[in-house]
Amino acid sequence: MKYRLTKFANSIDGQPMFKVLAKVQEMQRQGKDIVHFEIGDPDFDTPKNIVEAAKEALDAGKTHYAPSIGVKELRESIQRATERSRGFKPDLDQILVVPGANMGIYYAVSCLVEPGDEVIVPDPGFPTYYSVIKACGVKAVRVPLREENSFRMNPEDVRKAITDKTRLIILNSPQNPTGSVMTKEEIEEIAQIAKDHDIYIYSDEIYSRMYYAEGVSFRSPSFLDECKERTIVANGFSKAFAMTGWRIGALVGPADVIAKMELLLQTTSSCVPPFIQYAAIEAVEGDQSAVKMMVGEYKERMQTLVDGLNDIKGIKCLAPGGAIYIFPNISGTGMTSAEFADFALEKAGVAVLPGTNFGEYGEGYIRMCVVSSRADIEKGVKRLKEAIEAR
C-alpha cells in the first residue's frame, strides 16, 4: 500500500468497554454464569407505549428521509420539555435531533475547537470525550474528579485549567462513571467562569432524569444564556427511557452552532429515522410511569450494591447522587484496577470495568452499573466477597 491510514484514523480509540463486553459474551457462550455490572445498558425493555408509537409511525409510512435538523413535532416536544425542566423555551432552530448523544460530542468538538486548542474535560469521564478530542487533534486538559470531593468537578480546578487556548468545557452531571452530582452553586459558578472567559460549555445531561440523593435538584448551566450564546445541552433517550438501541438524542444550542452541526449530520447520516423520532415524541410526551418505575428500581439497586460492597474488606464505595453508576475504591485489595476487573470476572463471574477505562485518574477504582436485578446484584456481591476472602 502506497497510502497509509490517516493520523485521524490512527488516533481513534473508541470505547474500551466494548472489548470487555466481547470477552464477557465469549465466556457466556462457553456456559459461564456472569453477573453484569459492566455496560451502561438498562436491563429494562423500552416502555410499551414508545414501541407502539414506533409501530404506528412505521404503519403510517414514516420511513422516508426526514429533515436533517429533526421533525418539527419532535423539536416542539423538546422545546416544551426544556421549558418544563430547565425554565426556558429554546427556538426551534436551536434544537437538533441527533443519532445518539454520543454523536453530539463529535459534532461539538469538531465544530467548536481548532486543532491544537484545548478542551477542559472531567477525568474520570465518559471515554468518548477523550477519543473524540484526540482524533480531532485537540488537547484534553483533564480536571481530576476527586473521591474526597465526592467526585464532583471543582469550579476552582476549572478556573485554574483555563488558558488562552481553551475553547470548550465539558460538564457532565449526573456523571458517568462516578454517579456524582454537582451542586447548583458549582454548576452556576462554572457557567459564570465560561461566560467571563468567553468559552463554550458542552453540558452532557443524558442522566438529568436520574437523581437519587434527597434534596438535590437538577441544575443546568444553560440557565445563564438559555443556550443562545455558549451552552450546548446534550440529552438522550438511551438511559431514562431504556432506548440504547434506538440511537436518538437531542442537542440544544446557539442557532449558528446548531446550523453547522446540522450540516455535519446531513453530510454523515442524512437524518435520524423518522419512525424513531415519532417514538421519541411519545417518550417525552406520553405516560411517564415506566420512567418513574425504572428510576425507583435503580435507586433501590444502588442501595443494595453500595451496602454490599462496603461490607467487603478492601472496598470503599460512595453512594452515588444520580445516573446508573458507582465508582468503588478497590485500592485496599492491593490489586490495580485492571487486575481487579480480571480477578472479578475469572474468579467470581462478575463483570466490572477498570476505572482506567475512564481516564488517567481512574487507577484504584472500578466502575459498576446497576443494570442487573436486585437478586443478581446480591448474588454478584456475595461471589465477590467470597472470592476476595479466599485470596
Ligand SMILES: Cc1ncc(COP(=O)(O)O)c(C=O)c1O
Ligand atoms: C455521559 C454520557 N454521554 C453520552 C452517552 C451516549 O449516549 P447515547 O446512547 O445517547 O449515544 C453516554 C452513554 O453511556 C454517557 O454515559
